[in-house]
Amino acid sequence: MSRIRQHNVLAAQWAPDGTSLGAPDLTVPDNQIFGQNVFSAAVQRQRLPKDVYKKLSQTLAKGEALDTSLADSVALAMKEWAMEKGATHYAHVFQPLTGLTAEKHDSFYAPTDEGTALASFSGKELIQAEPDASSFPTGGIRATFEARGYTAWDPTSPAFILENPNGALLCIPTAFVSWTGEALDGKIPLLRSMDALSKSATRALKLFGKGVDRVFTTVGPEQEYFLIDEQYYFERPDLLTTGRTLFGAKPPKGHELDDHYFGSIPERVLAFMLESERELAKLGIPIKTRHNEVAPAQYEIAPIFENSNVGSDHQQLTMQILQNVARKYGLVALLHEKPFAGVNGSGKHNNWSMGTDEGENLLEPGSTPGENLQFLFFCTAVIQAVNKHQGLLRASIASPGQDHRLGANEAPPAIISIFLGAELEKVFGAIEQGEAAHSTPESFLGLGTPVLPPLPLHGGDRNRTSPFAFTGNKFEFRALGSSMSLALPNTVLNTIVAEAIDYLAEELETALASGRSLEDALRPIIQRSYAGNKQVVFGGDGYSEEWHAEAQRRGLLNLRATPDALPYLISDDTITAFSNYGVLSERELHARYDVFLEQYITKLNIEAETTADIARTMLLPAAVRYKAELLMAEEPELASDLGELITDFVEVIRALEQVNLKESQPEDDTLKHARFMHDSVFAAMSEVRRVADALEKVVADDLWPLPKYSEILFIK
Numbered sequence: 001m002s003r004i005r006q007h008n009v010l011a012a013q014w015a016p017d018g019t020s021l022g023a024p025d026l027t028v029p030d031n032q033i034f035g036q037n038v039f040s041a042a043v044q045r046q047r048l049p050k051d052v053y054k055k056l057s058q059t060l061a062k063g064e065a066l067d068t069s070l071a072d073s074v075a076l077a078m079k080e081w082a083m084e085k086g087a088t089h090y091a092h093v094f095q096p097l098t099g100l101t102a103e104k105h106d107s108f109y110a111p112t113d114e115g116t117a118l119a120s121f122s123g124k125e126l127i128q129a130e131p132d133a134s135s136f137p138t139g140g141i142r143a144t145f146e147a148r149g150y151t152a153w154d155p156t157s158p159a160f161i162l163e164n165p166n167g168a169l170l171c172i173p174t175a176f177v178s179w180t181g182e183a184l185d186g187k188i189p190l191l192r193s194m195d196a197l198s199k200s201a202t203r204a205l206k207l208f209g210k211g212v213d214r215v216f217t218t219v220g221p222e223q224e225y226f227l228i229d230e231q232y233y234f235e236r237p238d239l240l241t242t243g244r245t246l247f248g249a250k251p252p253k254g255h256e257l258d259d260h261y262f263g264s265i266p267e268r269v270l271a272f273m274l275e276s277e278r279e280l281a282k283l284g285i286p287i288k289t290r291h292n293e294v295a296p297a298q299y300e301i302a303p304i305f306e307n308s309n310v311g312s313d314h315q316q317l318t319m320q321i322l323q324n325v326a327r328k329y330g331l332v333a334l335l336h337e338k339p340f341a342g343v344n345g346s347g348k349h350n351n352w353s354m355g356t357d358e359g360e361n362l363l364e365p366g367s368t369p370g371e372n373l374q375f376l377f378f379c380t381a382v383i384q385a386v387n388k389h390q391g392l393l394r395a396s397i398a399s400p401g402q403d404h405r406l407g408a409n410e411a412p413p414a415i416i417s418i419f420l421g422a423e424l425e426k427v428f429g430a431i432e433q434g435e436a437a438h439s440t441p442e443s444f445l446g447l448g449t450p451v452l453p454p455l456p457l458h459g460g461d462r463n464r465t466s467p468f469a470f471t472g473n474k475f476e477f478r479a480l481g482s483s484m485s486l487a488l489p490n491t492v493l494n495t496i497v498a499e500a501i502d503y504l505a506e507e508l509e510t511a512l513a514s515g516r517s518l519e520d521a522l523r524p525i526i527q528r529s530y531a532g533n534k535q536v537v538f539g540g541d542g543y544s545e546e547w548h549a550e551a552q553r554r555g556l557l558n559l560r561a562t563p564d565a566l567p568y569l570i571s572d573d574t575i576t577a578f579s580n581y582g583v584l585s586e587r588e589l590h591a592r593y594d595v596f597l598e599q600y601i602t603k604l605n606i607e608a609e610t611t612a613d614i615a616r617t618m619l620l621p622a623a624v625r626y627k628a629e630l631l632m633a634e635e636p637e638l639a640s641d642l643g644e645l646i647t648d649f650v651e652v653i654r655a656l657e658q659v660n661l662k663e664s665q666p667e668d669d670t671l672k673h674a675r676f677m678h679d680s681v682f683a684a685m686s687e688v689r690r691v692a693d694a695l696e697k698v699v700a701d702d703l704w705p706l707p708k709y710s711e712i713l714f715i716k
């Protein structure tokens with residue numbers, strides 16, 4: 001049976017009314033499900049003793065230390081709430097350095113002497129647990145025999161219930177720390193960096209006459225992903241093992257026609273989206289938009305922004321829910337950065353801003369940005385931070401999957417630059433020249449017919465090629481990979497911007513002390529900072545050859561591959577900024593550097609072995625069989641052409657197997673080893689792929705053992 005027919009049989013199991021694969025319960029109206037599985041502030045207010053609730057919410061609003069005596073009351077209320085919702089177990093959920101989410105489930109029930117079981121959950125169990133830390137990467141912070149690590153309750157990210165057809169689980173967001181107090185996760189540094197930024201920004205805001213208690217950083221991620229039929233997934237050992245296809249010739253139709261982008265969403269896919277969004281709504285995750293992306297079978301989902309910590313936890317959950325729900329529809333959600341060569345990869349746009357506890361967005365320019373001193377101050381700080389720490393920002397988003405996007409001719413380039421938009425660039429240009437405030441009056445775009453309303457015209461067009469763009473009232477860091485956690489890039493952003501804010505605030509304090517007006521004091525400071533950092537500002541096409549040459553002239557970094565970028569995690573500038581702000585110590589930074597290098601090496605090694613294995617045991621036999629068929633059919637010329645390809649194939653497979661041998665690799669130095677994986681092992685894999693893809697185009701379709709791109713990407 002052909003693969004396409006098989007596919008139709010399978011897809012038919014999903015009936016459009018959802019009856020065959022466990023339909024969601026649509027009887028509960030949408031407005032009642034939002035947050036229904038969250039131990040939210042509202043639930044807490046209802047269920048906690050008044051004084052406990054008051055103390056807890058004050059702690060959270062001010063970012064103060066938690067009074068641990070509250071924990072017993074909270075634990076009791078949480079347990080009762082969770083059990084009413086059918087939970088039998090609880091789990092401390094944390095984010096180890098693998099970037100994935102980890103959880104260990106414990107039952108609420110403990111056996112009694114009388115042979116029954118009693119449910120219990122104490123404050124101690126809420127606050128702390130001790131998973132066996134030895135199985136998580138620590139980058140040498142502890143030896144394996146010192147296995148102690150603790151998870152610690154994060155009361156600033158609400159607990160929630162994960163449902164399963166056979167029960168429910170209370171999930172408690174936690175931080176993960178070593179016995180020696182070092183951060184082993186993504187959450188601790190993120191929280192530390194939010195504190196750092198809050199301190200710097202509140203200090204600066206005083207100079208603008210504003211007394212606020214706290215400034216929060218905010219994040220709204222736009223997540224891209226592919227959805228493919230699960231049958232193809234299971235037929236591709238490369239997808240199964242590595243998350244991407246290691247083989248696959250370019251299909252005759254890619255995204256040249258651009259007919260998928262924002263196109264109408266196929267029914268099965270929409271059904272999947274509706275159910276995912278419902279599940280996310282139950283968890284209090286405010287999903288706002290969904291649409292088709294540029295590549296065939298590629299989609300996007302984006303929530304309304306939240307504070308960085310909650311937004312980051314919610315993003316982890318979003319990835320998990322997308323993957324779980326897809327399976328109910330006979331689909332697989334691929335989060336890998338580059339599942340298909342020659343087809344656009346998937347990224348994650350990290351929209352980032354800062355807001356006061358009173359709800360003021362510090363990056364809101366208003367209608368006359370040139371006169372908005374406070375906005376200009378914070379915007380200048382971001383430009384300065386990004387320019388100074390380009391390498392670190394690039395390092396914060398490095399991974400093997402990213403090597404296929406950044407640095408390849410794709411969105412976005414590996415060179416970090418900022419797009420400000422025409423209007424803001426003019427504003428800063430004017431300040432730099434010492435000219436008066438510049439602002440363009442608001443203008444409208446007429447649509448040529450009175451029945452359509454005039455549209456307000458934005459101060460600048462969009463620029464889709466910039467890795468770091470100002471988009472109205474926030475910066476959009478677009479270089480994140482689709483599978484990544486938000487924690488590290490946001491930790492970096494918060495910390496480096498905190499540093500720049502303090503730098504500028506200090507200058508401003510000094511200037512104000514000499515009796516100048518705010519405006520007179522600030523303009524020369526912005527002027528100096530902008531002049532010194534504007535090399536990072538670029539409004540043109542980030543993919544173009546000219547930009548690469550221009551960026552080099554400007555002295556901007558162009559860190560193409562992960563091993564080029566990671567050393568910036570431990571550069572002097574990074575260590576200084578991160579230790580000054582208490583975000584990560586030198587040791588904690590080194591730990592991350594080591595772990596990320598190790599992961600890079602391991603992942604490439606797995607890809608190399610999978611490539612060699614598939615090539616030898618699936619593709620080579622297919623080619624050889626086809627050659628025999630050609631000979632039988634008395635087609636000696638075709639057989640001889642194929643024979644040449646087969647000879648090449650065997651040669652490149654051998655070469656790959658050779659470089660991927662342990663003995664061939666410089667194992668004594670991890671950085672060298674990572675470079676070797678990139679320069680030699682990855683290069684050898686690409687050679688195997690090159691010949692395999694040529695074979696795919698000549699071997700008989702019924703003999704070719706892997707589903708082709710044309711099937712995987714276009715059958716929905």
Ligand code: ADP
Nearest residue numbers: 218219220221289302303304305351352353474
């Ligand atoms: P795009 O034009 O980039 O496709 P969308 O409107 O689809 O924009 O998504 C914008 C994203 O930016 C959303 O996730 C949204 O929550 C987020 N966002 C908006 N304002 C802020 C802010 N102040 N801080 C952080 N993220 C924000």
Ligand code: MG
Nearest residue numbers: 222349476478
């Ligand atoms: Mg965007």
